[in-house]
Amino acid sequence: MLENKEKNLKKLCSINEKILELLNKKNILLENEPSLNSFLIKQKLLEKLNLNNYKKLDTKYINQVFNEIYSNSFFYDNEKIVYLGPEGSYTHEASINLFGINNNYYSVNSIKNIFFEVEEGRAKYGIVPIENSSNGIVGDTINCFDNYNLNIIGETVLDIHHTLVSNCSKTQDIKIIYSKDIAFDQCSIFLENYHLNEVKYEYVDSTTKAAKLAAQTPNSAAICSKLAAKTHNIPILFESIEDKKDNKTRFLIISKFENERNDNTKTSIIVKLPNTQGSLINFLNDFKKAKINLNKIKSHIVKGISTFFIEFEGDKNDKEVQKIIKKHNSHIKVLGSYMKQIEDI
Ligand SMILES: O=C(O)C(=O)C[C@]1(C(=O)O)C=C[C@@H](O)C=C1
Structure with missing residues (x-):
């Protein structure tokens, strides 16, 4: 019995050594071929690993392990990832899903x-x-896509x-609520059910900042994540207070770089059409004629002009897509083509 345990311990030790040896090999390969160190390639390889998962390890586990394995390659080139902070925000959580816990992160406000x-x-x-x-759509993000020339490379x-977090033990004592x-x-x-819509709302740039302010300000509260409550050591009065239990937010990765052409992609664009009869119908008809499936069309006002955020299946370099882009060149801004993770939220 004991002999068996000894033998298995040796086997385990040798497996761990092999893992380490392979990690070293992977690092050397990426150092020699930095072009392979791209987000898209990592995502494609992850997809393949999940397909070949013959012992049915949990997909979340595989993604976590490989995101951490990849995270150290960012440090070679001192490549950094910036998110909407402070630490503990939902955007921070989304970043960890995409790039692992121990990556080269910093946050802005x-x-x-x-x-x-x-x-x-x-x-x-x-x-x-x-x-x-x-x-719906996060207006600040659409406005920034309009103002900056950056690409979407993932989602x-x-x-x-x-x-709802607060140092007050009763909701009646809350005079101000901070949140995004x-x-x-x-x-x-x-908020309505607890008469909290009658107190002052103070809008701040992120839910973590809200938690921080509520921790410091008497008779206040914040709407934030559990993680932010823990980070700022403030008691949770109510959990899961969102109106819809399947509340989801979609996040995008932006970069100066573009993805190389790929299958299973979707493309996001913003479109400002002239205010003339049928202009939107005619524009959308071009997609129908080209048999391109539209996934999303949302309107938003940017600088007083009605702007459409549109997503469709396919890559911006596909022949049919190129024809449409050329035809409507002065009205379209292409934001990027990237691997589709979800149909819609
Ligand atoms: O404030 C945060 O914690 C964020 O990460 C931002 C943000 C957003 O603006 O959509 C992210 C997810 C939730 O929808 C609420 C807030």
């Missing part, structure tokens, strides 16, 4: 500053929220569960 950092080249990748299943979706605009909207039924 607004969506605009994420675009700025990536444009200035201080970060190679930026993570921004783009839409929520309950309250992820996160389940969002909000908490979009988080207030996602919890409107709860």
